Amino acid sequence: MKILLYLEAEDFLSRSGIGRAMKHQQRALDLMHIDWTKDPNEDYDILHLNTYGPNSWKMLKKAKKAGKKVIFHGHSTKEDFQDSFLLSNFIAPFFKMYLMRFYKAADLIITPTEYSKSLIRSYGINCPIIPISNGIDLAKYSRSEAKEAAFREHFKIKPGEKVVITAALYFKRKGIDDFAKVAEKMPDVRFIWFGYQNLWTIPGWIRRLVKKNHPQNLEFPGYIAGDVFEGAMTEADCFFFPSREETEGIVVLEALASHQKVVVRDIPVYNGWLDDQSASMAKDVNGFVRALRDVLDGRVDKTAEGYKVAQSRSIQHSAEELLAAYQEAYDLKD
Structure with a gap:
């Protein structure tokens, strides 16, 4: 099993919580001896998306067309988009609709807490949602x-x-x-x-x-x-x-x-x-x-x-839970 970790605009997001979560995922995969890459040109079994930009959507559609399983990491919700950037409160309802395109297209969603799982589930998302802490080294x-x-x-x-x-x-x-x-x-x-x-x-x-x-x-x-x-x-x-x-x-x-x-x-x-x-x-x-x-x-x-x-919530515990989530996604029937 090989995982493609994808973080659109990685340089821009490297200092954010999402950027740090991506590094934690890499560390967790290494701990579990799971083969992974960040190169979309390499072959892989599961696409693990961390962002929701246009290139991420293209990656998702390409993976689905190739019969790959797609995990979307639920780092973001409408609720935590509000009160952030300029006009974020005005944009938030549209941001939620946009997010739902990704959530609905995923085979499985990973999100850091039971609370964020409950928010995403309240959006009407029916695929498996697994709460896994981002973990800490x-x-x-x-x-x-x-x-x-x-x-x-x-x-x-x-x-x-x-x-x-x-x-x-x-x-x-x-x-x-x-x-x-x-x-x-x-x-x-x-x-x-x-x-x-x-x-x-x-x-x-x-x-x-x-x-x-x-x-x-x-x-x-x-x-x-x-x-x-x-x-x-x-x-x-x-x-x-x-x-x-x-x-x-x-x-x-x-x-x-x-x-x-x-x-x-x-x-x-x-x-x-x-x-x-x-x-x-x-x-x-x-x-x-x-x-x-x-x-x-x-x-x-x-x-x-x-x-x-x-x-x-150590990185070791998160790594073990992440391995189980990848196996669950890999075994899902189309």
Whole structure:
């Protein structure tokens, strides 16, 4: 059995959650010793699509015509498209219709959580839908004094300075507005938003917030990967992720795998795998402030239980489930 992994616009998406999920798939296939390629010109048995662009549609039609099985990875829903790019809320209903063309044409759909499965099923999709976590490479996020030093040096972190971080695109859906409001209410704490988004693809108020309309204790250094970011994940005092909608939230898994204290918005996507024993949860700005104060003042530490969640969604577990999904797709009757 050979898998064709296809990610349209891979260079553009490499820094996104979808891009990281694609890398996780490659790692999982290697762990399971499954033959795979990214070259559409090679022979294959199953097409695993990660994107929904025009070239992806051509690949899907070509695969079906050749009698190949097609798996579509449900990274996206109408719900998590909203509150993102300019005009996204206006476009969202049409985006849903467009997505459904792919979902209806697939032989099997993989999606990261039971929550995202329920959304896709509510669209009227009848093919098998299997929830499989994007997975996390636990070893990659183990503590490293060198990486932590790289983070401290890069940001000139002072001794005793409290630092709260997050990582996301500049979207309202990601909670960028609440992140700024929380920072404003906690002027003694340093807030860092890792991530980048072309400023002309987002609403003007977010563009202005990123460029100048934010508290002095909040900074937007852009996209930073490697030692500095991985050092931040273990060295910062808390990872705060106020996203309003996710299909899973890979960065949350990365934080949990880093033995980091985590504060998230209490939203349905976490039902069944993340709870108030493994992460602090709140619903609004005042709740976030209280949760962060509890963490920063040492009253709350859920890192041990949080790491158990990361272990349960390790790349090894995801790899085993992915192998079973490929076998199910391969065995499906036309």
